[in-house]
Amino acid sequence: SASPGRMPSAVGYQPTLGTEMGSPQERITSTKEGSITSIQAVYVPADDLTDPAPATTSAHLDATTVPPRGLAAKGIYPAVDPSDSTSTMLQPWIVGEEHYETAQGVKQTLQRYKEPQDIIAIPGLDELSEEDRLTVARARKIERFSSQPFFVAEVSTGSPGKYVSLIETIRGFQMILPGELDNLPEQAFYLVGNIDEA
Incomplete structure (x- = not known):
């Protein structure tokens, strides 16, 4: 000062x-x-x-929403980073054990994805261990599944807006986290409604 x-x-x-x-x-x-x-x-x-x-x-x-430039540059909207965003309401006795555990799993996976970014950017994925490659693949699916076709953007995008319930959102992440959908490409999760559309 x-x-x-x-x-x-x-x-x-x-x-x-x-x-x-x-x-x-x-x-x-x-x-x-x-x-x-x-x-x-x-x-x-x-x-x-x-x-x-x-x-x-x-x-x-009580809560923070972090909109990183990197997500917007990838075309992921809403551009919100769950690993940096916080809420005092995200407690198991408030949102329920299932919601809490899933949210923590998503945050941890995205955080582990951020760690090897320098390796991914220069030498590429081949330099990562098999476990790290799985983490990167699942984190990218989580990022894309977090994208949302907005009703207000229908005119601009030509894609119809979609509403996905909280229960369906949790179910989708619960399928991505343990690798149930490892066989699908990351692009299959981009701007879909519930997980069954992937």
Whole structure:
């Protein structure tokens, strides 16, 4: 910070960043008189979620939705990264054990997919172990299955919008995660409704 009388600290932010951001954030709450719901757009410098500003902000939020450029570049919409997105509601006693376990499996698979990206980008998949290749293949299917044909985009895409229930969505991921659909190409999962359309 270049503010007079304040010394910069981590990455140029003032040392009081946490306190200054926490003060208004903690006032956003529910009371007997009413509640305030806050939806915040947070700029993430260089897409680095560990930067002090977004990290400090997200500590006060009940849920975060991270739209990475990479997914949008692949044409996957909605471009939301489940491995970086969070919700305090994603607890087994709130959403149920089955939903929770499936969501955790999806997040873990996508996280393991991110780790060998440098190897995949330069030498290619052949340099990965058999287990890593399976993880990459399943993660790519998960990414594509997460795409959604929107009703509002029918005119632009020419594809009809589709509604998929939560139960069907969970069932689809439960089939992809253990490898029941390893025989299908990743493109079969792109912009489908429920898993039976793959």
